[in-house]
Amino acid sequence: MTQNIINKIWQSHVVQSKPDFPDTLYIDRILLHEVTSAQAFAELKQRGIPIRNKQNLLATVDHSIPTDKNRAVIVDEIARTQVDTLRANCKETGVTIYDIESSHQGIVHVVGPELGFTLPGTTIICGDSHTSTHGAFGALAFGVGTSEITHAMASSCILQDKPKTFKVEFKGMPNQYFTAKDAILKLISVIGIGGGKGCVIEYVGEYIRSLSMEGRMTICNMSIECGARAGLVAPDATTFAYLQGRQYAPQGAAWERAKAEWSALVSDTGASYDHEIVIDIEGAGPMLTWGINPEHAIALSGQTPALDAGGDRATLEKAYAYTGLTPGQSLKGTPIDFAFVGSCTNGRIEDLRAVAKILDGRKVSSRVTMYIVPGSEQVMAQAQAEGLDKIFIAAGADFRMPGCSMCLAMNPDKVPEGKRCVSTSNRNFIGRQGPNSITHLASPQTTAASAVLGFIASEESL
């Protein structure tokens, strides 16, 4: 029987399956951070249940950690308690933590892959919806709540209903300014923020194959923004080249065996899916969002939609009122106040290189505050080794320490009230980057070009 890769991974992880009950799914990897783990450690402790397979857990600090040079000092007392609680929990239970100054601290979805902890064919969970990022390696990776983290810590399993499968093919050759971020924004704009509900997406096609691991991670990362439970790309030579030699990846003869096993991890020819869609990206250019959720994305060359263009009218009205825009307008030329490069979506070395290429020899507009936040200490070190930090500083951008930063307004980095930000992050929800802040999601290239010009623009406008 032919099978797609999603069902192959699922079936190889089912411990128990019976009618009218969710499947008991084996979880190979659990990633932890400070925000969603404290209650899990506390419950296990209270119930006297030990962690099963603590070698399958890996923790770091990212959401609440400040990104200034003096980040070891957390002024916010509640945030400090949260970070210190994770440190104490890891110490007490023997779970590996990559804390600040470990040379591997960073956003959990940047750190997992760069350590080779994320491997093809594995199941990975984290108390964070952007866990779908790890699907770029052909892993089945999804976000869960704290209860399911607790369950997996105790039993290495969680209860899940089998997902539906969804094949998304990007077809055609886009223009030179189109990036992986634009591809995923395009998909979300087509199928909507609930379009992938109940499904795991497999991304296929020549365009996907041509992408680096960084680009694939950007796409898989935002699978949750169309409501999908996860998104993945079947592993190939690009995947293996990225993983080989990384700390937690198999080494030597074990690497060869693993690679042979992973090479079979593809959808069989003629395999069926519950849903399929082809997204035409022939000649497509940069995208960005105008409204209050990621499906409010349009081509940068296009216009904002009419109120009766489809979708919930009340939401569209709310979106226009919040963003201060009007239906039928072009976004090009809209003045901005902030530019943010970073996050688990676009905080990797390739993203920083793309930004440096644009900022080299240019200045960030005097009206714009630009934050460039590496996704991890490794990304930061690489950027410094390549001299990118000097370019950022010379351009007048603020090159900061690793963390989630301005993506979600839970650490000191926020977009102030009423200010407009072009951001490489993943959510433009109301107040996401700070109370009453306005977010336009875009690629690193569009963000950098807009920062230089002081208004929304693509790289092409430079």
Added chain:
Amino acid sequence: MQKFTTLTSPVIPLNLDNVDTDMIIPAQHLKSVSKLGFGEHVFSALRKMYPDFILNQPAYNTGKILLSKANFGCGSSREHAVWAIQQYGIQAVVCSSFSDIFFNNAAKNCLLLISLPEETIAKWIDASLADSSLAMTIDLEAQKISFMGETHSFKYDTFRKHCLINGLDDLDYLLSQEKDITAYEQKHCNISR
């Protein structure tokens, strides 16, 4: 765990699609290391921004049933969103659809979620906005929901219903599979994992 059988209450109509978990509990309120203290912050940004937001209206803010539209609970996986809703006093959320992660998180905490057709939801929201005194009755065992003199059946997952009615915990159920889990590990967990 708290058991759920029947509930009769006025409703809180939230006339929006895609209510996301950042709306339900903004990130600045996620720093607590306990599961408590989130109720007072439920929808705090919207309550602050919009004086006429439904939870700011005394006629509505005591309801135990939240009525909203499609894709409720989308976005972040934060279970804090479920805790915040419950700690505010809401025991059931009735919508045309829910996001997957929110749905799972709700089940783990005995927050009852009911999906009904879009037309029914739209009609009920309008009616409730016109008359705040209308009460809704939910009978989980019979899988019936009544409002405006109408009674509808709703689908509910057998396993989750069993857990909700008996106040059972998923973790106990998982730990009871210890032998199977060990057998699975012996057979499957190898170097390429």
